[in-house]
Amino acid sequence: MIENQARHTPTFNDSSSLPQLHAFLLETLRWRPIVRIGFPHRATKDILWRGYCIPKGATVYGCHWTLSRDPTVFPAPETFNPQRWLDSEGRLNDDHTKFITFGFGRRVCPGLHLANQSLYITLAFLLWSFRIVQRPDAPINTHAFNDAVISHAAPFDIDVIPRVEVAKLRAMMTDGCID
Numbered sequence: 680m681i682e683n684q685a686r687h688t689p690t691f692n693d694s695s696s697l698p699q700l701h702a703f704l705l706e707t708l709r710w711r712p713i714v715r716i717g718f719p720h721r722a723t724k725d726i727l728w729r730g731y732c733i734p735k736g737a738t739v740y741g742c743h744w745t746l747s748r749d750p751t752v753f754p755a756p757e758t759f760n761p762q763r764w765l766d767s768e769g770r771l772n773d774d775h776t777k778f779i780t781f782g783f784g785r786r787v788c789p790g791l792h793l794a795n796q797s798l799y800i801t802l803a804f805l806l807w808s809f810r811i812v813q814r815p816d817a818p819i820n821t822h823a824f825n826d827a828v829i830s831h832a833a834p835f836d837i838d839v840i841p842r843v844e845v846a847k848l849r850a851m852m853t854d855g856c857i858d
C-alpha cells in the first residue's frame with residue numbers, strides 16, 4: 680500500500696517542490712560539515728584584517744566547522760533545525776547564501792553542484808522508497824562522528840522498511856512509475 684506517496688519516483692523536476700528536503704540537506708551539511716576545515720591557501724600579499732596582520736606567504740585555512748556554528752549567523756548552532764533554512768511559508772529563505780560547507784571565494788568546491796544534485800536525488804529516492812525508523816533497542820548517538828579530514832557518522836542501527844513491494848520497486852526503477 681502506498682501511503683501519502685507520489686505515484687512517480689522523484690526526479691530533478693520535483694526539486695523546487697521539495698524545500699523541506701533541501702532544508703534538511705542544508706542543515707545536515709551545516710550541523711556536521713563533511714570537510715570541517717578547508718584546504719590550505721596562501722596569502723599572496725600582506726593583509727590587515729581586524730587589526731591582525733596576515734603576512735604574504737602565510738598559510739590560511741577556512742574553518743567550516745567554526746563558521747557553521749557562529750551564533751550570530753546561526754542562532755542555537757548546536758541544534759539540528761532544518762526550519763532555519765525556510766521562511767514562514769515553508770519556502771527556502773535567503774539564508775542559504777550563508778551556507779559555506781563547500782568553501783567560498785575563487786577556490787570554492789567545483790564539485791558543489793554535482794554533490795548537491797547527487798545528495799538531493801539520493802535522499803529523495805530513499806525517502807520515497809523506504810520508511811527509515813530508529814530502533815527502540817539501539818539509540819543513536821548523534822554526536823558520534825570520526826575526526827578524520829573527511830568526517831562521517833559512526834555506524835548505527837536503523838530499520839529500513841520498503842514503502843512499496845519489492846517487485847514494484849524493481850519495476851519502478853526501470854519504468855520510473857508504478858501503477
Ligand code: HEM
Binds near residue numbers: 741
Ligand atoms: C558533499 C560533498 C562535498 C563537500 C562538502 C565538499 C567540500 C569541499 C571543500 C570545503 C573544499 C575546500 C574549499 C577551500 O577551502 O578552498 C573543496 C574543494 C574541492 N572539491 Fe569538494 N566537496 C564535495 C564534493 C566534491 C565533488 C563531488 C567534487 C568533484 C567531482 C569535488 C571536488 C573538489 C575540488 C577539485 C576541490 C579543490 C578546489 C580548489 O582548490 O580550487 N568536491 N570541496
